[in-house]
Each structure stands twice: as structure tokens, then as C-alpha cells.
Amino acid sequence: MEMDRNTIIGLVLIMVIFTVWQVMIAPSPEEIARQEQITDSLNRVEQLRIDEIADAPTAAPVDLSGLTDSARQARFSSSFGEFATAAAGERKDVLLENDLMKVTFDTKGGFIKQVELKTYFKITENEDGSENKLPLYLLEDEKNRFEYTLPVNGVSGSGIRTSDLYFTPTVEGKTLVMRAPTGNGGFFEQRYTLTDGTYLMDYDLRFEGLNSVLANNGSPISLQWDNYLDKIEKNSSYEANLSTMYFHEMDEGTDYCSCTSSDTEEIDEDVRLKWVAGSQQFFTSALLADNGFAPGATLTTEAYDVDSSEDLKKVSASLSIPVGGSNSEIVGMQLYVGPNEFDRLRDIGYEMSDVISFGWSFFGTINRWIIRPLFDFLSSFIGNMGIAILVLTLIVKLMVYPLTYKMLVSNVKMQLLKPELEKMKAKYKDDQQAQQVQQMKMYQEYGASPLGGCLPMVLQMPIWFALYRFFPASIAFRQENFLWANDLSTYDVLTKIPEWIPFLDGHLSLFAILWALTTVIYAYYNSMHMDYSSQPMMKYFQYVMPILFLGFFNSFASGLTAYLLFSNTFNIAQTIITKNFLIDHDKLKAKMDENKKKPKKKGGFSQRLQEALKEQQAQQAKQQANKKK
Template identity: 25%
Template sequence: MEEDNNKNMILAMVLSALVVLVWFFLFPPEPPVEPATTAVTQTTDGVATAPAADGAIPAIAETPAQTRETALAKTNRIEIKTPRLSGSLSLTGGRIDDLQLTDYNVRLNDPSEKITLLSPAGGPDAYYTLYGWAPAGGLTYDNVPTPTTVWQVEEGATLTETSPITLKWENGSGLTFRRTISVDAEYKFDITQSVENATGAEIRLAPYGIIARKGEPETIGFYILHEGVVRNSDGEIQEIDYDDMPDQDLDPRENANIDAIGVETEGWIGFTSKYWMTALAPQSGQAFNSVSKYSASNDTYQTDMRLPTMAVAAGATQSVTTSLFTGAKEYDVIKAYEDGGIAKFVDSIDWGWFFFLTKPIFKVMHFLNNLIGNMGWAIIGLTLIIKAILFPLAYKSYVSMARMKELQPEMEALKEKHGDDRQALQQGMMKLYRDKKVNPAAGCLPILLQIPIFFSLYKVIFVTIEMYHAPFFGWIHDLSAPDPTSFLNLFGLLPWSTPDASSFFAIFSIGVFPILMGVTMWLQQKLNPAPTDKTQAQIFAWMPWVFMFMLGQFAAGLVIYWVANNTITFIQQYTIMRSQGVKPDIWGNMFGFLRKNKDTA
């Protein structure tokens, strides 16, 4: 018997370890946040340009710079300064290519380095926007401004939320181009492009906007998170990963005559990451085409917004206004832009397949955060609401568990009676369940319902920026990061540091909340009837501690939810079982288990 117990214990440990490995494959801990800019030297570079009338993309080479600062210094610039943005735009090409988010630090409580979103062409990690006109009819690129055209400042000195700027360029053949750029107090630029025709004849040309980035950017690479192109094409949200762009089929609109475009009437297109996004959007109701592509010749990922060809009569002036969002995907901000006419803009947040759960979960949590002023307490408040909604089902489940608990002595008697005859034991138990009117599967329903809720909450905590560097209390300063305490250094009492989050050994570095999660899960488990099979019982006995290590490197917000959920569940179940006449002996079971193991040894 002792040998069988040892085999069962080894099997339980092996299965538990397998669960850990599978879990970490499916839900690996998030790698540490790296600065948005790195000093990587590029050997070649190309500036993305607009499509010509035949759809061709001519490459324009630039001498690469060693650093971002060197690339910025190569062109004359106009400063951008708003409450939430800082940077500059280049008079060469009129590119918006230097932007930092002043409200977001790369490292927690370290304001020395802000999140850098856009960087100039020719420098490392180039990521920038371009605007211009594609020639049609008898015009060529010699007649219109290009990405390397040097613009003159006609009006304005610094671009702020209260002071737009206007750039001007004359082609020397009777065409005058202007570009007026304004920005609001959040993250949206409005770009008005105009052309004045003094040539004496009608001209034809088409406005465009481009977002380009040099080389494939560093991504988190987690399968539940989309990073790459995101767009709304007439109400349909489409996503393309960076690594899929080189292999995507040529968009039929790419080589279409410029006069043929204009099939979309609402939408936007851009690049998104976990928390940040840059996107182009036409005015509401404006016909346009959106195209994404990868250019192997200059290793550039690109999204285009192309508007229909415009006919400008002799002596006339035509203009068009489009918008550029470049900033943090804050729900309130992008929802306001959606209400202002950018259709389905909140779907730029990666809600995932369970959007019907993740959206309402986030909205409730967001409401509670605005009400309470603390996202950690909002998570606990959300847990209370979820438990209240599921309580009718939970009540039936806990009553069933209480009755199952009462049947434990009779089940043990059946095991003694039938021994290794599993068929007879199973038949006896089924008869016992029928006689006592107990449904052993009833206790599984709340658990099954919690699985999609748990996954959806994990998704929300993982992808929404409202968790980024959001504090709870005490030592929890960032709900999007793991609990920083660790029993390996006695929670900071010992002088040595803990393993890095990217290390496999970080799984053994668990903090206060993961330990609380394991304890509360163990307490909850003690209220449930033990499995009749010894191997299953041993696996279940190990599960709280296995999950404690599994969740140790997950976002603190998720572990806080799990602790709150376990605690509320334990209180509900304990109270209901007592009302059914069952008095669980939690600590007696624990000490009895220890005494039994000691006697066996």
C-alpha cells in the first residue's frame, strides 16, 4: 500500500509539473518593458513615398544616422508642445516624425525617459508620417511636393493645442501647396492640405497620408495580443501581424488607377502595439482607400490612406482635411474620438475573441475606477459584482457540494466494500447519488462559467493601458506587473535580489499576493468533497500550490482578482454549507492530513 501511495504521489507531482509547463507555454509571463528607442545602427534606409498614379512606390534613399539625435539634427524643425505630447516635425517633407508621450515613463517612477512613439527617417527605429499629393493626368512627381521637399513656414512658430502652423511650397510652375497642421490637447492632429492652381489649365491629383516604419519593430510576441496593422474598413475590423505582412497578397487597390479608389466611406488604418497606436483617418463620410504593405527594397512597413483624385480648375483652390491619431490607447480618449466621427475607434483596443465579455468587464471596471479612484479596488469591486451575478447558480452548486460532503462516510464505506472492483464501486455510487438526490456535476457549473470570465479579465488586464503603472496600495505600484515581493529574499528583508522576470527561475520567486492566492484556493478546496480516486485526490491537493507558482509572475491585478474571488467564494460556500447542516472542519482536516502522512512514514 505504501508503495502504491508513493507511486501516486510521484504521478501527482509529475502531472502538476506538466500543468505548470503547459500553462507557461500558453500564458508566458510578460517580458520586462524595454525603452522605446535603442541605439541600433542602420546600414541602409529608405523614405516611404506616396503611390504614383500607376501605384508604383519609388524609393528615396537617405544617408543613415548613427543615433536618433543625429537624425533629428539633419533637418530644420518646428517644435511640437502640448500637455501630453512633445517633439517636432521636419520641414523636409513636412513629416511628423519626432514624438514623445509626456504622461508615460518607460520605467515606473522614473521620469528621466518618456515613451517615444515616432522617430525620424534615417535614424534607428524610424517611425514617421508623410502627407502629400499623387500626380494624375499630365502631372508628374516633379510638379508636386515629395517626402524630401523642403517646406517654408508661412504661419506659426510652435505647434501647440492653441496655435496651428501652416507650411508652404511653390513648384515654380504655377502650383502653390499649403499644409496646415493643428493638434488638440490629447493625441489627434488635423492636417489640411490645399493646392492653388495658377497654371491656366485644369490639373488632377490625389491627396494621401502614409505611416511608415523602418524594419520590423520589437514586439511582445504573445499570441493573445495583436501587434501590427489594424484598420476599420467600412465597419470590419482587420488585423495583420508584422511577420505576416511580407507574405500578404498584393492588395488589388495597390496597382489600381488613382481615379478608381474611393470604395471605403468610413474607417481608419494604422499600426498598433499593446498600449500605443498611430492611425490615419479621413473625415466622416469621405471616400478613401486604405492599403497596408511591406517594401522589401527598403525594409519598410507601410499603411496608406488614399483619397480620390481631385480636379482643380484654373484659378481655383482645393483642400482636404484628414486626421492623425498618435498616442496612448486610453479608453476615454479614443471613445471621445469615436463619438466625434472616427467609427469603431474603441475597437483599436484588442478586445479579442471574447469581446462580448472583455468589453463589458472593462467598462464596469473602468466605471468603478473612476468612482473609487483606484484600479486595484475596482478589480475587487468587479469581483463582488461577478459573484453577485453568479450567486443563484453558485447557491445550487454549494448546496450540492454540502450534500456530497455529507455522503463522504458512505462513499468511503462503498470503497471499503468493493475494493478494486471499479465497476461495482461506480454502480454503488450512482445508486447512492440517486437515492440521496445529489447531482455530483452540479458543483462544476460555476467553475466552468468562471473560465471564460477569468480569461477575459486576464485579457483586459493585459491589454488595457489603464493598468499601466497603476498603483494599488503598499508595495503594489503597478497592477500590470507581477507582485514585486518575493519569499526568496524574505520579502525584502534579505539583501539579495530576485531572478529577472524573463528567467525561468522567476517562477520560484513568488510574492505576497500569489501566496495569498494559494492559501485561499487551498481553503476553498477543503470545503469540497474529496475525489474518490486517490491519485485524483493527490493531484487536487497539489493544485493550490501549483497555481501559486503558476500565477506568481502574472500581473498583480489578475492575482488580486483571484485572491478576492477565492475569498468571496470561501465565505459564500462556508456559509451555505453551515446552513445545510454541514460543519466543515478546515483546520482539523489539515492537521489530520499531516498526522496521517506522519503515521504512514
């Protein structure tokens, strides 16, 4: 009984830790109020911008056939200054591509309109359960904004927005040059260059002949980047919890806005950022500055109700681009728009791989430098990631088997000691305190320990917690099939069920169900020889626990539930084989009897515990005697 009691205690602790973890990451009432205030503020700002745009001068295409540069200058100079010649033009798409992606640019604003990743796809599900394989686009939302504010002489307010300018495109191989000319022969240029084999593109700004055009010459240029993240993955709720705005301080390291709620991070005026990135579960859009951005920035994540919103989240960055003020100047940057592949992001440098949600704690370190390399090694010669998970489970079990063997020996000792414990309990059947004292004494005499089975479980807990973050964050498992699961990075579906059934999110996961069943089988096998007469509730709780956890794992990554299923299967096999074929019960019993005859050392935890129980027993006896008087 004692061995199983401690196993159950260990499982209860796991459940408590999971519960506490969920409570800790949940926002407090104060945080919720703050998040609502932030959201209201953002909505007001957005409305003000909409109103401002409505009142702004119209930059719609006009018929330019009879409109000379001088006429155009006269027509738009009050609103655009020297950039009046770029205030009207033809809006069109320009395509640039390499072997990995197709990038579509908009000549109005000169920014990226959408990026199609050639080797990745978005899967949508029909009502009948069938799937559609669609192209995967990033930066595709029409509400997106990527615009500079140029303070121009003669123009009131903060300046003109580049999103209102028409850029003249020139394609040179895999390089696209976008220019917005000025009336004095200068121009503002955005140059994009793609290279085969990478999602990282060079992005340079060129200020030519603008030192007399720009007001406050030499001051930083403002950049506003708003990116509405699309729902790409099957489990939008979990995808939202892994999506936010990351940023890297040049002297400090990587940080991020809240992943679970709306949040704003104000960067100090003396802090320079190296990069900012709007990252979701498996894909990232990042902007890196060769020499860092100018000090000060505002990073924002705006959370939505994923059940009612067409967008996953909105991530924004308000940045300042350092400009020296010379007559000809180039600001070097890079854009990364692609998958969260660890090695690819790590090669960029500046801790770019931190956008992958492996975790920031000790468990994140395990994921990055132990589990990830191990899976990379296994996948190099194993074609199926499900088989790789099975092999990983086997490796973990073999590593901890020496401790598992000791646990099972301890379990058998408790089983062999059961007849003696029953005799003792019959002798002291009316005295629970005496039973406890004699029980601890017998453990010490026979060399048995009710805690002997806890260590293997404790040692495996860091692996469990690490894998909890690893499978949903590692793109290696995205849309990887195994058995009935079509995507190991999200839940598998045995069948659809009504949405009103609580905790199950409208489906049943077969991996999660099998995990629960094998957990019950493992608990039943271990408790076959246990005595629950004094604590009958303990017998039933070990069967209730897997059912409680079923609601948690039902919507989790099937890679993890597959691992837990394999782990349970190996546990059952190890237990049956070790107990029945590797442990000699007769020899172990003889060793226990021999150990009982040996003189025992005084002191130690067991001795102190016995003395404490005896003292408690004496006090209770004294209290009962006083009551009789």
C-alpha cells in the same frame, strides 16, 4: 470524493482550454515560412530604397544667401521640376502644442518628428530595481517615414518625395502651415491644427496651382507611412503581442494585421479605407481621411525579436490620396496621436475604439460593454484601482452566490453520503462495476449529484477569460499602484531570479505566488473529507495544477492575478461560513433520508447510466465465464 473530482475536472478543462488557446494562436510551420518570406521581401524592399536614396540627388542644405530663385530652379530642375525652389533650404524643428501634447515638426518633409504626451510617462527600471520616470514620445524614431510621392512633369521615375523638399513654416496660434512652393507661384501645403482637450488634430493637404505641375493630373497621390514602434511598457513581449496595424473599411468594418507575427494585408482595388492606425498596447497613431482614401492599399506589420531589437515593431501603410485635379484643391484628414482611452476613441466614431485589444469575440463584448463600464463606475468614487478590483470581485461573488450555495449544499450532501458509500464499497470491494452501479443508485435515492458544483465555475469562466484580455488592454490600470505592485497592467515583482530558470522570465510575482497558495489551500479544505483511496493521483494533481499555472500567471498583468487572489480568498471564506454556519447538516441529512424513501421515477439520465453500467457488468461477467471454459 465525487464533488472534488468534478472540481478538478473543471480545473483541468480550464488548463486544457488555455493550452489549446495558446496552440491555436501560435503560427503554424506554413505561417512561419510565409512570415519569413514576407520579412525577407520587406528587407529587400528596404535595401532597394536605401540604395535608391544613396543614388538620389542630394537635397542637403546649401548656402542660399547668393542663390536666387532662378539659380535654384536651374540647379535642381532636372530632379525636382517646378519644385526646384523647395529642393534646398534650412532644416529646423517647429513646435506646436496644446494642453495635452507637444508636437515637433520637421521642415524637411513637413511631417511630425515626435509627439510628447504631457500626462503620460514611460517608466524604465535600473539594475538595482529603482525606476526612472521619463517623457513619453510617439512617432519619435528617426527611421520613420511619412512622405508623399508627387508625379511632377519633367521628372523621370515615379516623381519626387516630399521628404526631400524643404517646407516653409508659418505658425498661426495652434495652426502650423507648411508650404513647398513651385516655380510657377503654386505650392503644396500641409496644414496642422491642434485644439485643447483632444489628441485629435486636423490635417489638411492643399494643392494650389499644381494642375499644370503634376503629371497624370487627377490621379491619386501615393502616401507611404512607416512607423517604428518604441518599447514603452515593462513587458515588451506582451506589448508586442498587442501591437499591429489596424484599418477600417468604409463598408465593412475594422480589421487588422497579425498581432503575433509579420503580416501584410492587401486591400482590394474596389475597397476604400476610412482610417489606418499603428496601435500598440496603450497608444495609437492613426490617420483618418474625411472622405476616405482612394481604393486599394497595403498594410504591413513587421515583427522583431524584442529581446535583441531596439524597436518593438514596424507598422506601415501604403495609401492613395484622392485628388480631383482642379487648380485649387483641399484634401481633409485628421491625425490621432495619443492614448487608447475608450471613450475618447469612441467619440471619434468609425469604430475607432476597436484598436483597444479587448478581444473580438464574445469575451470582447463582455469587456467593452459590461466590465469596462463597471470599472468606470467604480473608479468614479474609488480612488485606487486595486480596491476597485476587490470590489468587482465581491460583486461577482455575490452575483453567483445563490449557485455557489447550491454547490456547497451538494458538497455537504456528498460528505454526508460518504459513510454509506464506504459501506457499499466494503460490500462490493472486489467488484468495481457493482460499486459504480450502486454508487449511481445511491446518488439517485438520496438526491445527491456529483456534478452539482460545476455550474458556478462554468458561469464564471467567461468573466475569467474576459479579464484575461481586459487588464493588459485597459489603460485605466497602466502605472496604477496597489500594495506592492506599481503597475496593475503588467506583472509585479517580488524579487529577481536568474534568467536561466525556465518559465519565470527572471522574476517572481507575489500576486501569482499568493494565488497559487490560496488555490492549494482551497483545494485542501475541500478535499479534507474526500476519499482518494481508489484514485490517489487525483489527490496530488489538485496541488500540482496551481504550480503549473504559476509559470503562466507569473508574467501576466498583476490586475488579473490580484483578482484571482481575491476570488480565492472569497471562495475560502464563503465555503467555511456556508458549510459551518448556514447549512444545517442534521436537517440536510434528514431530508436526504426522507428523499430515499420516496418512490423514484423511471427513466432519466441516472437510470440510463445505471442500466448501461449493468449491461457492461453483465458482458464482463460473460467474458470471464467464457475464459474459464
